[in-house]
Amino acid sequence: MKTAQQWYDEYAVSHQNETNQKIHYICVPAIFFSIVGMIMSIPSGFIQNTLGISNPMIGNWASIVMVFLLIFYIRLSFTLFLRMLGFGVLTIIGNYYLGQYLPLFITSVAIFVAAWIGQFYGHHIEGKKPSFIKDLQFLLIGPAWVLEKLSK
Template sequence: MTNLERLLSQYAAYHLDRNNIVTHFVGIPLIVFSILCLTARAGVEISGFSVTLAMVLIVLSSIYYISLDKLFGVLMLILFALVYPLAVNIAALPMWSWLGASIGIFVVGWVFQFVGHFFEKKKPAFVDDLIGLAIGPLFVLAEFVFLLGLRKPLHERILKEAQMKRAEMDMKAHTVS
């Protein structure tokens, strides 16, 4: 099992309900976008070029995602590049408008997340493993790719492993109660 399969199947074990996955299609992009908005305002000028904290986060997370899977990593980088200009525009708003929009988007994203976990009847994955915060965006991208009917063998391996992990989680929950 590759590192990608291990991480995605661990995350997927908390996300087997279709309603939960759908809410994550909205919630996670909103949360990631809000973080870009919040961090696009902090930066430095280097030889007349503005380097923002958001850019640094995009580069570092893209390197991480590419190290896990080249296709998913490049797709994630493309998505980041597409939304970055909008994040910069929001960061350029007056202080309270920028903060209000960024925090508002963040809160709405988390509301979607928690509604999804209500359907799932499971806590979010990051509660047990903080790497879930980094894997969430990759999970949503992978689920979208799988929804398009692409990379079926990978999807089947992840789903099979996630179902086994979920069964183990459920068994532990029953023995503790």
């Protein structure tokens, strides 16, 4: 199994251009946020009834998926796990409140599409294909890489 640093180093190969990096600092978290929003849009009555959880910020499909993502991250690094836990909690809270004012699924799809357009534009500038073309796990590494870069 690769270490977090090995993943970051490999991811960085196709993210050398400063403009592409700046685009990623905005678009990668936006994509993560929008995916959480789309997953939170799935009716969660089953989870709430089965587990007896009435809090909509905990009793939703995104929280369940987040647990599995955090298992992936903790296997790489405890520090990475803590960063992604914090970011994950913020995205769930943000999407909960966003859904109070706007239709969450439609808004999430719009954010998702706009952010991917930005990503592909950034890679056009970079002149290199996105890392996930090589390995889909890079879709999970991208948010961690952004948090790592922004924490320096």
